Amino acid sequence: MAKELKDLTKRSEDYSKWYNELVVKADLAEQSPVRGCMVIKPYGYAIWEKMQQTLDKMFKETGVQNAYFPLLIPKSFLCREAEHVEGFAKECAVVTHYRLKNAPDGSGVIVDPAAKLEEEFIVRPTSETIIWGTYKNWIHSYRDLPLLINQWANVMRWEMRTRMFLRTSEFLWQEGHCAHATAEESEKRTVQMINVYAEFAEKYMAMPVIIGVKSENERFAGAVNTYTIEAMMQDGKALQSGTSHNLGQNFAKAFDVTFMNKENKPEYVWANSWGVSTRLMGALIMTHSDDNGLVLPPHLAPIQVVIVPIYKNNDQLSEISKAVDPIVAELKKRGISVKYDDADNRRPGFKFADYELKGVPVRLAIGARDLENGTVEIMRRDTLEKETVSLDGIEDRIEKELEDIQNCLYNRALKLRNEHTYVVDSYDEFKEKIENGGFFLAHWDGTVETEERIKEETKATIRCIPLSGEEEEGVCMVTGKPSKRRVIIARAY
């Protein structure tokens, strides 16, 4: 393990390589034999479970209920909404047969040509179509609205270039699908959910985000409007971390979902959908981790505290354990996840390196001399600072440190973002600076042409029009045409 850690590429050398190695070395995930799909390993999955549990609770507090819809989508369903099929048909897994059989020539098992499906199915890339095909039966009157449904599921998009967590052919996510009686109510819910995501990102992931609106070009296929949260990774690139789409009446029209409104007149239902995925794992890793490995915010760390005994013989170990046991019990009582690692097949140095690699927020080390002095060594993963402190009241100290680490990680990330956010008015200046990453607040004339030119010439895209931005008269940095608001431009994952 110590050797593996030493092998971790430094961020400054090759950020991308550092990320790929870290995902594997910290036991989060690995490539599977299925092209573009990953295996999420137990330690990585434990972090995802914490994310899920927290988000699920937050959704339910807003009145959302969970349900489950089929994995397979009839081809005809996908094709009902014109923009939607355009957006998803190019990279999807298609089920065409329902049986294998032994080859007549004995050469092995083949697809049975007699078992061809009349209509092909698509493995869901997202579920708007199958869900709105179902809502048709559920919604008749304004009394059936709003309908606030979420689904935790796997989805599949046949991506050409994949990277673990950031872009995989199959990924895990949640997708919320709400139906409303009015455009206003649906818009309100769309914004509410992007705010839930922002709160989750900042409070639990310790990751500052910018809430904004996507440009027309970057909208979800079939949406009227897409809200996004954008985070800055340590290399200055943006990572879109969650989206919430106001779908207008597009899907209601495509699937003929109407309701009798309060005036007893039929009207198409108003829709929104919103989702976050295992991509958040990538965001979490790239926001906080360092050259020694993962750094996890305490709110999402599967193990928040690890205690490592340092001993020469079993007598010493048993003395140490006697002192540690009540600390473990008290921490658990306080809801803190703690591991006492008294395994004797790894030396303390190996354990230290391993838990650093795994990003455990607080480490205690306690030896025979500590016992004599009534002390313990405490180390914070975020700063790697060690301090010898009294065993007395250690539980309070740990609680305080966890709280502090959570805040410090957020502040550190915010500081980094602020330091790499630039207001620019000159396209030349932009083109020069973008090479080093960062967020650029610039005026844009609002046209797709300019947007595409920027992308072509600089590989940067318009991440969003920030909601917090203020109106400001200006001219597009590229074309000089008038603009009323600055947008955020950055290279992105």
Next chain:
Amino acid sequence: MAKELKDLTKRSEDYSKWYNELVVKADLAEQSPVRGCMVIKPYGYAIWEKMQQTLDKMFKETGVQNAYFPLLIPKSFLCREAEHVEGFAKECAVVTHYRLKNAPDGSGVIVDPAAKLEEEFIVRPTSETIIWGTYKNWIHSYRDLPLLINQWANVMRWEMRTRMFLRTSEFLWQEGHCAHATAEESEKRTVQMINVYAEFAEKYMAMPVIIGVKSENERFAGAVNTYTIEAMMQDGKALQSGTSHNLGQNFAKAFDVTFMNKENKPEYVWANSWGVSTRLMGALIMTHSDDNGLVLPPHLAPIQVVIVPIYKNNDQLSEISKAVDPIVAELKKRGISVKYDDADNRRPGFKFADYELKGVPVRLAIGARDLENGTVEIMRRDTLEKETVSLDGIEDRIEKELEDIQNCLYNRALKLRNEHTYVVDSYDEFKEKIENGGFFLAHWDGTVETEERIKEETKATIRCIPLSGEEEEGVCMVTGKPSKRRVIIARAY
């Protein structure tokens, strides 16, 4: 709702129709537009979530960790274990292409023939192959063992005849996949997990089960031995509710997974797998429910207590609410899930019928006169018995009733099973009695021929060789050949 309830078919008229109707009317699930797949509606999903949470906790207490493996299985993987492919190839969804495109003649969207996969993928019917293909990289030494992994996932089997929850093309489940250094340890884990399932069934579902071993014919494809829990439904048919398979070294050999044992010699790894699925929802429904609708055991009821106010005007309602609010608060404090239904768009009678249909274990009704008298009407869903009791100490009473309902449901189901379990020694007697359902303890000569003859002639199958059964000299009721143990024979879902 009251009308819908009246429409529910009676169990005595048509048990099968009663089940299908109940699933839909109680808002648990409905057929989807995808052949053989269901939509699990919020109320049904809430019950499944309670099952998941409970099982997940039980698994983790035995040291199991969750992980996630790919949905798609390369065809060649499925084919590595001969019996396994034989068991699953006949009914599977096959992915052959990765793109759709616009038809050249403008007739719509078609599968792009240029996007044919070199190797087809199967939507997982179960994950032994992909998981053992992965374990090869994870297991090198005895120190890497045991490996105790579980996955919550969707799986797909192209079933010809489907019924909601009981048999659907796609279903949700968990699948545990453990790797061990010795045959003994693996067998021990296999038995441990079937016991976990039995404990869950009896303690949470209030459903008595018989733990036993499957006959060779009924084993999981690729297993050395399959343990099962079998429950009796109200119509006397058996429902296999969970299975745990000792896979020997079959999958380790198929995927060449070896480890260096303590003697530093390479050895194939020992495996087991175990799973329960949304089928448990069907078992739950059919074990307890009645002609008025669902009956849910309190441990799995999303709403355990509902309180319905009966009032003539808003003043009365507000007086009632004043009395109810602290009761709701106290129940929540005790961890009891309670709903105070003061919605004014449905009359109390409708609410009563609805909550009966939904199986809410305890209902309180409180009106103006109750307030004067300091009383409340309490009704138990299992017995439909009403009683007027003092508001004083009502929380204790509710807690007691919930506990009692949980026990009574179990005892009622156990009584039914005992009453319909028969010891038979004559095949003629068996053939006559099986028409009315029930479990039959009979001697069987242990041959596949006899097993298949019984199935052909009576539609009954050998459910299991019960672990609790004792050795007893006897002769097969069909062939007269010697037998040392009675098996359980029944018709089954």
